[in-house]
Amino acid sequence: MEYKDMIEQLTSLINNNQLISATISQPRAKSDEIKRIRLKPVELQGVYHIQFEYQYERILKHDNIELSGIPAKIDFLLQQFRQVQAEFKEEKIHIQLSKKFKILWKSERVVTKTVVNLSHNRKKNYLLDEDTAYPFLIRLGVQTPDGKVKKQKHDKFRQINRFVEFIDDALDYLPKDRPVRILDFGSGKSYLTFALYHYLHIEKGLDIKVTGLDLKKEVIEECQQIANDLNYDNLEFLVGDINDYNEETSVDMVVTLHACDVATDMALARAVKWGAKVILSVPCCQHELNTQLNSPSLDVMLQHGLVKERFAALATDSIRAELLKLVGYEAQLLEFIDMEHTPKNILIRAYFTGKRPTTGEQEKYKAFVEFLGAKPFLEKELQNYL
Ligand SMILES: C[S@@+](CC[C@H](N)C(=O)[O-])C[C@H]1O[C@@H](n2cnc3c(N)ncnc32)[C@H](O)[C@@H]1O
Known part of the structure; x- marks a missing residue:
């Protein structure tokens, strides 16, 4: 043939x-x-x-x-x-x-004929089940009182499920002999904070203490009220700026979901200082590098505002991953959720290994930021660890 x-x-x-x-x-x-x-x-x-x-x-x-x-x-x-x-x-x-x-x-x-399922939206195997009523999701307005995910909240439901999958994958890196301390920075309405508390504590029975921190006073007060009403004893919500949050000495896992711009870097820096074993972070609106980029060899790309913005965002996340590697993490950039649901689709996953970087790795990083003309916020935050 x-x-x-x-x-x-x-x-x-x-x-x-x-x-x-x-x-x-x-x-x-x-x-x-x-x-x-x-x-x-x-x-x-x-x-x-x-x-x-x-x-x-x-x-x-x-x-x-x-x-x-x-x-x-x-x-x-x-x-x-x-x-x-x-x-x-x-x-x-x-x-x-x-x-x-x-x-x-x-x-x-083929003797017996198979019926083809053409449904694009066959039921997914989510860790949080689509057809189960979860009190926290009802209170947060993601589900109707009878436990159906509201149409306009489907993307949110997918996002928190996907995030919980990454948390589930990271369980081996968390301590088993003491309560696990978890911080969610820029928690906002705290869908993720509640979801991870529910999954880890209520479904998996782990001993955890979770804090959600955000600037928005009213939103945080409402979240605390929901946690009280549901008797989620080891879940607390605090009003505050990530940059001023210095309460902890040791945290096991830091998560962020769409914490704006350098708020992500503040969270990453705190996680490193506390020696967090696991960092899971989906960044958002990375503007910092956009104003710094100065690399004539890239002008063909950077002359276009749209390309510059996307390039700056990708370079920012690459720099974040590289810096985490230089301070002892195994760091990867992974697809969070497919583009059709949100353009903010990169997740930074970092597990602490304590591995020291080689001189070659340090030089590779320096050459990259010099080439871009970038002075990353996170690098300044981590200067004592580099
Ligand atoms: C896009 S929202 C995401 C909220 C939530 N994580 C979610 O995915 O639904 C970003 C949140 O980060 C919070 N935020 C931004 N900068 C912050 C800072 N420096 N300290 C604390 N929270 C901050 C904002 O108030 C906002 O609620």
Whole structure:
């Protein structure tokens, strides 16, 4: 079989509403970031699409392609991957491509037909269940009194669930022989603060003490009232500025969700000073670097305000991760939530390891900030630790 005939045959099976699911795997280049791609049909606003789910080392990304775009997409992917396993309504196929694009096509008839689920929004396995009434979510207005997530609060519900997943992944790094001390900086209406208290204390039975801190007096007072009403004894809310908060000597986990601009850096700096084992931080509106950037080699990009703003935000988060590495953390920037739900989609995850940086790592950081002309707030905050 010729390569172009294979693409034609495969895409006509997909486009004739036959696909149940498929996996494209075996990247030709070992360095390829995408490990495999899963395909399934989905119906979006009444239109049949194929959803491509790209599996990277640590994250998944999706895009939904209309049928007219399928041949080019499949062709593009099969230039880079060597195996396809696909289940159609009446047959299963296995395609293997050699290094030189020689094709082995195996097909097997399917006796029982499978019903295809076209729902794009099949129920997700959230740690906080969509159909369970949670008193704190009802009080915070995320759920109706009978426990349904309100339509306009779905994004918030997804965000806190995703954040709780990251907290769940970090449990091994937290102490088990004493109460775990947790700070949520810039907690605002404190959806996350309540959610993590509920998940860790009420569902997992961990001994924890949680504080949510924010500038907004009235909002914080209301949160404290809710915590009192629900008998959440080890959850407190304080009014205050992160920069003035020096009550603690030791904290195990610091979280922030969309703490504005350098408020994120203030929180990171405090976490480092307290030797927090776990830092989970989703930054927001990073303006600081935007006014500092001064790198003629980047003018082609930075002349465009929009690009400059995005570049500044990405550079800020990269600098934050690098600084955390230099002070003994294993730090990563991970996808928090897909772009379709919020553009603020990077999560900084840092676990304390105590590893000292090499001279090379320190120099790499210095060269980067010098190149940008940046004087990061967090670097100044951490100068005694660098
Ligand atoms: C976008 S809101 C996010 C609130 C909450 N974490 C959430 O995701 O729903 C940012 C919050 O950070 C708080 N904030 C900003 N700077 C702060 C500071 N220096 N100290 C304490 N809170 C601060 C604001 O008052 C605001 O409530």
